[in-house]
Amino acid sequence: MHISRRKFFCGIAVGAAAGAAASDLEELVQAAPGSRSSASPSEKTIRLDMNVNPDGPSPRVLKVIRENPEMVNKYPDGEYGPLVEQIARFHKVRPGQVTIGDGSREILRMAANAYLPGGKKLVLASPTFEPMAGFAKQTEAEVAPVPLNKRFAHDLDAMLHQTTAPAALVYICNPNNPTGSLTPRKDIEDFLKKLPPNVMVLIDEAYHEYVGPSSDYASFIDHPVDDKRVIVVRTFSKIYGLAGLRLGYAVSSEEVSLKLSSLRLERGVNILGVLAAAAALDDSDYVRLSFKKNADARQEFYNQTNVRMLRQVDSLTNFVFMKTGLPSSQVIEHFRRNNIILGPLVPQMDRYVRVTVGTREDMREFWRVWELRPAGSHNMASNQ
Numbered sequence: 001m002h003i004s005r006r007k008f009f010c011g012i013a014v015g016a017a018a019g020a021a022a023s024d025l026e027e028l029v030q031a032a033p034g035s036r037s038s039a040s041p042s043e044k045t046i047r048l049d050m051n052v053n054p055d056g057p058s059p060r061v062l063k064v065i066r067e068n069p070e071m072v073n074k075y076p077d078g079e080y081g082p083l084v085e086q087i088a089r090f091h092k093v094r095p096g097q098v099t100i101g102d103g104s105r106e107i108l109r110m111a112a113n114a115y116l117p118g119g120k121k122l123v124l125a126s127p128t129f130e131p132m133a134g135f136a137k138q139t140e141a142e143v144a145p146v147p148l149n150k151r152f153a154h155d156l157d158a159m160l161h162q163t164t165a166p167a168a169l170v171y172i173c174n175p176n177n178p179t180g181s182l183t184p185r186k187d188i189e190d191f192l193k194k195l196p197p198n199v200m201v202l203i204d205e206a207y208h209e210y211v212g213p214s215s216d217y218a219s220f221i222d223h224p225v226d227d228k229r230v231i232v233v234r235t236f237s238k239i240y241g242l243a244g245l246r247l248g249y250a251v252s253s254e255e256v257s258l259k260l261s262s263l264r265l266e267r268g269v270n271i272l273g274v275l276a277a278a279a280a281l282d283d284s285d286y287v288r289l290s291f292k293k294n295a296d297a298r299q300e301f302y303n304q305t306n307v308r309m310l311r312q313v314d315s316l317t318n319f320v321f322m323k324t325g326l327p328s329s330q331v332i333e334h335f336r337r338n339n340i341i342l343g344p345l346v347p348q349m350d351r352y353v354r355v356t357v358g359t360r361e362d363m364r365e366f367w368r369v370w371e372l373r374p375a376g377s378h379n380m381a382s383n384q
C-alpha cells in the first residue's frame with residue numbers, strides 16, 4: 001500500500017475540515033507551503049485507520065503551536081518539569097508518579113524493557129493493541145496471548161492462569177483496541193487481588209476520554225487502587241488531537257516511575273508536544289465537545305449498520321469494530337482502492353474491520369463506498 005506524502009496530508013486535512021475546530025486547523029494547513037488547496041477530490045485519501053480525533057486539536061492548542069515556531073530550533077530543556085507537574089495536579093497525584101514518553105507507545109516500550117528482559121513472560125489479550133507484544137518480543141520475552149471472552153472483554157480468569165512464573169507483566173487495554181469493548185472495572189479489581197505479588201499490570205487507557213458514564217468503568221488513575229504493581233497509561237494522541245506531536249504518560253508509584261523514566265530516550269519528548277499538551281489539558285470544554293461529537297457520530301454509524309443488518313462490537317471509543325461477514329482483507333482492499341484506509345487486518349477476527357469514526361463527510365463517503373462492494377457480497381454480509 002502506498003500513500004503519497006501529499007495524499008497523506010490531504011487525507012488528514014480533509015478529516016479535519018469539519019466541526020468546531022475545523023477552521024483553525026484548516027487555516028494552519030492552508031498557510032503551509034504546498035498545502036492541500038490545489039488537490040482535486042479524487043486525490044483525497046480518507047484515513048479511518050488511526051483512531052485520531054477527526055477535528056484535530058482545540059483552537060486554543062493550535063494557537064499555542066502557531067505562536068511558538070521558534071521552539072523548533074531548541075532542545076527540550078526545562079520544559080518537561082512543568083508539564084509533569086500539571087499532569088500531576090490534573091490527576092491529584094505527586095509529580096514523582098508521572099512518567100512522560102514520546103507517545104504512550106514509548107511508555108509501553110519502557111515497561112517491556114523494565115520488566116521483561118531475562119526470559120520473562122508478558123500476558124495480554126488477543127486481539128489487543130499489537131505493539132505491546134512487539135516490544136515484549138524485542139526483549140526476547142515469551143508472549144502469552146489469551147483470547148477475549150464472548151463479551152469481547154479480557155478473559156481475566158484465563159489470563160490469571162498464565163501469570164505463574166516467568167510471568168512479569170500483564171497488559172490490559174481498556175477499552176480495548178481493536179474491539180472498542182470494555183473489561184468491567186470490578187473484574188480487573190478481582191484479578192488484581194488474585195495476581196501473584198511480583199507481576200506488574202499495565203492498564204492502557206488510551207481511549208479513556210471517549211468512554212463516558214458507565215457502571216462498568218472507572219479509570220485506574222481517577223479511582224486508584226492501592227497497588228504498587230499498577231501502571232496506568234494515557235495519551236494525547238486521541239481525543240486531544242495531538243498524535244503527530246507524540247506525547248503520552250504513565251501514572252504509577254514513584255518507585256515504578258523512576259524505573260520507567262530511566263529507560264526513556266533522553267530529550268525524546270518534543271518541545272512543541274509539551275507546550276501543546278499543556279494547553280490541551282487545560283481545555284476541558286474541547287474534550288467534552290469532542291466526546292459528544294464522537295458519541296453522536298458513532299450512534300449515526302450504528303444507525304447505518306442497523307439499516308444494512310450489519311453488526312458491530314459495542315464501542316466505548318472513537319472507532320467501531322464492525323462485522324462485515326466478508327473476509328476483512330477483501331473489505332480493506334475494496335476501501336483502499338476507493339481511497340479509504342481502514343484499520344489493519346485482525347487475523348483472530350477476520351470478518352471484522354476496524355473503522356475510525358470520522359467527520360460526517362468521511363462517514364458519508366464510507367457508506368457510499370460500502371455500497372460499491374462487489375456484487376454478491378451483500379448477501380454474504382447480511383447472512384452472517
Ligand SMILES: Cc1ncc(COP(=O)(O)O)c(C=O)c1O
Pocket residue numbers: 050051102103104105106129173176177204206207234235236237243246247248
Ligand atoms: C490502545 C492504544 N495504546 C497506545 C496507543 C499509542 O498511542 P501514542 O503512542 O500515539 O500515544 C494507541 C494508538 O493507537 C492505542 O490504540
